[in-house]
Each structure stands twice: as structure tokens, then as C-alpha cells.
Amino acid sequence: MTIPFAAQIARLPASTPFVGPEELERRRGAPFRLRVGANESAFGQSPTGMAAMQAALAESAWYADPTSHDLRHALAARLGVAADEMVVDAGIDTLLGLTVRLFCDVGTPVVTSLGAYPTFNYHVNGYGAALHTVPYKGFFEDTEALLEKAHEVGARLVYLANPDNPMGTCHDAATVQALIDGLPEDCLLVLDEAYVEFAPPGVAAAIDTSNPRVLRFRTFSKAYGMAGQRVGYCVAHREIINAFEKIRNHFDLNRVAQAGATASVNDDAFLTRVKAEVEAARQSVYALADRLGLYAEPSFTNFVALDVGSTERGQALLERLAEHGVFMRMPGVAPLNRCVRVGLSQPKEMAEVCETIASLVPELP
Numbered sequence: 001m002t003i004p005f006a007a008q009i010a011r012l013p014a015s016t017p018f019v020g021p022e023e024l025e026r027r028r029g030a031p032f033r034l035r036v037g038a039n040e041s042a043f044g045q046s047p048t049g050m051a052a053m054q055a056a057l058a059e060s061a062w063y064a065d066p067t068s069h070d071l072r073h074a075l076a077a078r079l080g081v082a083a084d085e086m087v088v089d090a091g092i093d094t095l096l097g098l099t100v101r102l103f104c105d106v107g108t109p110v111v112t113s114l115g116a117y118p119t120f121n122y123h124v125n126g127y128g129a130a131l132h133t134v135p136y137k138g139f140f141e142d143t144e145a146l147l148e149k150a151h152e153v154g155a156r157l158v159y160l161a162n163p164d165n166p167m168g169t170c171h172d173a174a175t176v177q178a179l180i181d182g183l184p185e186d187c188l189l190v191l192d193e194a195y196v197e198f199a200p201p202g203v204a205a206a207i208d209t210s211n212p213r214v215l216r217f218r219t220f221s222k223a224y225g226m227a228g229q230r231v232g233y234c235v236a237h238r239e240i241i242n243a244f245e246k247i248r249n250h251f252d253l254n255r256v257a258q259a260g261a262t263a264s265v266n267d268d269a270f271l272t273r274v275k276a277e278v279e280a281a282r283q284s285v286y287a288l289a290d291r292l293g294l295y296a297e298p299s300f301t302n303f304v305a306l307d308v309g310s311t312e313r314g315q316a317l318l319e320r321l322a323e324h325g326v327f328m329r330m331p332g333v334a335p336l337n338r339c340v341r342v343g344l345s346q347p348k349e350m351a352e353v354c355e356t357i358a359s360l361v362p363e364l365p
């Protein structure tokens with residue numbers, strides 16, 4: 001029997017969107033000793049957030065507030081926007097899917113960088129929109145090329161992660177603003193700021209919710225250390241937020257996550273500590289690079305791209321690291337795939353990761 005999938009679903013090739021470290025552990029038959037490959041946070045959670053999550057666990061019989069009222073109001077006050085200029089959902093990944101659904105029909109052109117964060121592409125393909133890519137310029141997303149391509153193909157959406165995954169680079173606010181100002185009519189910028197808390201002031205372009213052509217995404221998965229809880233949000237023009245309200249799944253955000261995020265938002269002492277620890281860990285990777293005569297790209301995120309010279313050497317290093325119980329990943333596309341992505345961690349783990357890399361690099365092909 002032929003199963004009557006919707007036409008767009010029937011067209012999709014079989015795919016596995018993401019092979020997580022747990023699956024890799026099952027395949028190798030042993031757990032990883034060090035998990036520094038998925039851009040998670042190794043720096044804990046806000047103590048006030050943790051206490052709120054523990055208390056909320058006991059209320060698991062109840063649905064969460066479907067409007068995330070308290071969380072939206074806390075975030076809105078922090079960012080200086082109105083609470084109805086924000087939608088909260090189960091991570092940026094969920095919101096990216098909703099965004100593509102809101103703005104793309106089958107065949108609608110969208111633009112991203114070749115090798116950029118792949119979940120956007122995953123949703124674009126899922127909804128049958130037409131993905132156009134431009135290469136990175138060195139280790140940076142090329143905002144001018146994105147703009148040029150957007151004009152060329154008549155794009156509805158342009159995706160930019162700032163700071164970027166997988167390279168950890170970022171553009172300054174003026175460069176992002178020039179991209180925003182140059183967008184074609186009927187084209188919106190999907191501005192993914194998952195790592196913005198790690199970047200210095202001046203990286204995030206000013207939030208202007210009066211401009212209906214910018215959707216800005218942030219998350220509790222990175223600096224706030226809550227990836228497993230799934231909390232992300234989008235700040236945008238009220239009309240766009242109203243459109244999300246037409247289609248989003250109202251109970252996506254679970255009660256524990258909602259309580260934890262709400263109690264963490266303004267824990268600046270925690271964030272300050274995390275940022276300092278991330279900076280210290282970056283320095284240890286830079287020092288490792290110096291010691292090995294390799295290039296480490298200055299990072300504005302919680303990982304560092306370490307250039308090991310070629311894809312072959314990068315793949316060999318990842319395989320050897322896995323044999324030593326270290327889970328790490330690398331970008332998949334040239335010119336980025338001469339790097340491995342070193343996730344930042346606590347000093348003891350970081351020292352182990354660096355020592356393991358240092359012992360393996362001399363043996364690489």
C-alpha cells in the first residue's frame with residue numbers, strides 16, 4: 001500500500017536531522033568521557049532558576065501558562081520592548097520552523113550561508129521553500145553576499161546567525177544594520193542571536209520592533225545553560241507576533257522550563273560568572289593553538305573553531321578524540337571544514353580536552 005503523505009512530505013528524501021551524542025554513544029557501546037561537541041553549556045544554571053524548576057516539578061500535573069505571561073514580561077522589561085512584541089516557544093529551533101511556515105510557500109526563495117546553522121535549512125526543506133546559499137568569506141558569514149543573493153533571487157527570508165555557529169565569529173552592529181537596511185522589499189531578516197550573551201556590547205544591532213522586517217531569536221540554551229529545557233523566544237513587530245499566535249503549539253513550553261527561565265532571566269550575577277568562565281576557557285584554547293602552531297579563530301560564543309589544516313586532519317582528529325572518549329564536532333563545508341569546533345568547558349575538563357588534542361595532533365596525517 002502507498003501511504004498517502006501530503007505532497008510536500010512525499011517529496012522529501014529520507015533524512016535524520018541530527019545524530020546526537022547519545023546515539024553516538026550507543027553506536028560505540030560506551031559513554032563519552034567529555035561532551036564538548038554540541039555547543040551546550042558546561043557552566044551550570046542560575047541557582048534561582050534551579051530552585052524554581054525544582055518547585056515547578058511538583059506542579060507537573062498542571063499545564064504551563066500557554067501565554068508564558070511572566071516570562072514574556074520579564075524578558076520584555078529587560079530588552080525594553082513590549083510583552084506583545086515577543087513570542088516564547090520550545091527553543092529557537094521550534095521558532096525557526098514556525099517562521100518558515102509563516103512566510104514560505106512551496107518554492108519561496110530564501111537565502112542563507114553555505115555551512116551555516118543547519119536547522120533553518122531543515123525547516124526550509126520541510127516546507128518545500130527554495131534554499132539559496134552564499135559561501136562564507138573566510139570564517140565569516142558574508143553579509144554583502146547574502147544581501148546580493150537576496151536581491152538576485154527575490155528572497156522572502158535571509159538567515160544570519162550573529163554570533164555565528166559553527167565558526168564563533170560575529171559582525172558588529174553597524175554591519176548587521178546595513179544588512180537590515182539593504183533588504184529587498186518583502187524580505188525579512190531571520191536574525192539568530194543564540195550566542196549573543198557571550199558577545200561584547202556593540203555586536204547586537206539595536207532592537208527596533210517598529211521594523212517589521214527583522215525577527216530576532218534568542219535562547220536559554222546557551223549562556224543560561226538550559227538547552228535540555230527548551231526555551232527560546234522571538235522579538236519582532238507586533239503583527240508578526242500575532243501571526244505566530246495563530247499557529248504555535250500553545251503548550252510547547254513545559255511548566256518546569258517556563259518557571260526556570262522566568263526565574264533566571266535577571267540573574268546577572270550568574271551570567272557574569274558564566275561569561276568570565278567562558279572567556280577563561282577560550283583563552284586556554286587559544287593557548288593550546290599557540291602551543292601547537294595552529295590558528296584558533298577568536299570566538300564570540302561558547303566554542304572555538306580550531307584550524308587543524310585540512311578536512312582530512314580534522315576528521316582524523318575527531319575519530320581519535322572519540323576513541324579517547326571526547327565528543328567533538330566539526331563544520332561540514334569548505335572553507336570551514338579545516339576546523340574542529342572545541343566546546344568550552346570547566347577548567348578541569350578543558351585541560352583534559354586540550355591535553356588530549358595536544359597529544360593527538362602530532363600524529364595526524
Ligand SMILES: Cc1ncc(COP(=O)(O)O)c(C=O)c1O
Nearest residue numbers: 091092093117165194219221232
Ligand atoms: C545558531 C544557533 N541557533 C539556534 C540554536 C538552537 O537553539 P535552541 O536550543 O533554542 O533551539 C543553536 C544551537 O546550537 C545554534 O547554534
